[in-house]
Amino acid sequence: MIAQSERRAATIAAILGGARKLFLAQGFAETSVDAIALEAGVGKGAVYHHFESKEEILDRLVDAMQAEIAAEVVATARKGRDVLDSIGRGTLKYLTAITSPAIRRVLLIDGPAVLGWERWREIDHKYFAALMRGPLDASLRGRLSEREVEAVGHLVAGAMMEAALVCATSDKPERAARDMTDGLLFILRPLLDFNGGSPHAD
Numbered sequence: 001m002i003a004q005s006e007r008r009a010a011t012i013a014a015i016l017g018g019a020r021k022l023f024l025a026q027g028f029a030e031t032s033v034d035a036i037a038l039e040a041g042v043g044k045g046a047v048y049h050h051f052e053s054k055e056e057i058l059d060r061l062v063d064a065m066q067a068e069i070a071a072e073v074v075a076t077a078r079k080g081r082d083v084l085d086s087i088g089r090g091t092l093k094y095l096t097a098i099t100s101p102a103i104r105r106v107l108l109i110d111g112p113a114v115l116g117w118e119r120w121r122e123i124d125h126k127y128f129a130a131l132m133r134g135p136l137d138a139s140l141r142g143r144l145s146e147r148e149v150e151a152v153g154h155l156v157a158g159a160m161m162e163a164a165l166v167c168a169t170s171d172k173p174e175r176a177a178r179d180m181t182d183g184l185l186f187i188l189r190p191l192l193d194f195n196g197g198s199p200h201a202d
Contacts, residue, residue, distance in 0.1 A: 012050050014040040016064065019057045024102065028058055028110040055114055062111045063123050069097045070127035083135045084192050088185050090131065091160065095177035099167040108168040124161065132156050139192045152191070159184060 018039030022031040033054055037044045051057045076093040080086025098107055112120040133153045140149045163180035170176035 008050070011040075011042055011046055014042060015047055015050060015057065016061055019054075020061055020065075020106065023058065023061070023106050023110060027105060028054070028114055058106070058110065058114055059119070059123075062107060062115065062120070063126075065103060065107055066123055066127045069094060069103070070131065072097055073128070073131060077131070077135075083139050084185060084189060087132070087135055087188065088181055091163075091184055092177055092181040094128065094160070095163055095167050095180055096174055098164050099170075099173040099177060104168050104173075108164060121161070125157065128160065129153065129157055132160070156184070156188070159187075 015036060018041075019031070019036045022035055022039055031054070033047055034044055036054070036057065037047045040047070047057075051060070073090045073093050077086040077090030080089050097103065111123075115123075133149075136153055136156065137149055140152065144152070163177075163184070167173045167176040167180060
């Protein structure tokens, strides 16, 4: 017998899956709660039982999609030969993933516009600030103060957000992702005392 918690989880997953498909295909504004319910195979009442609004569905979806990308970034960064190579691989993976057609509309267009820049940054920071802070902290510890390392982390995080938005509006997002990655590594290389090596993944 299926437990109530399992049914609840399955219903929420179906709603988020339906919303993700529709948001990507036609955008947040053009998608109704009725359409989400139909796509998910549940009643409209079930949608409102688990989510107060369409905006809350988008919030949950943005969070889930960012978590997916973060897991991919971690797996890719671990293949790096050194700190800078790991940062390069992780950055390129992040930029190519977040600007892909299957994700870009939700995360970089509707996400900031509907949830607001502050909330969007909060979700992005939750998953990616620590990923960048770890390698920087390990490399700069003892050379910079804790406050300086934190400041560098914020500056790099800001650069990453700007890079994502640039890639999202580019006619050639994959090429833009490589250019942005190379640019970031050009800035970080002297700071991390890196000598030689490829600036991004093969």
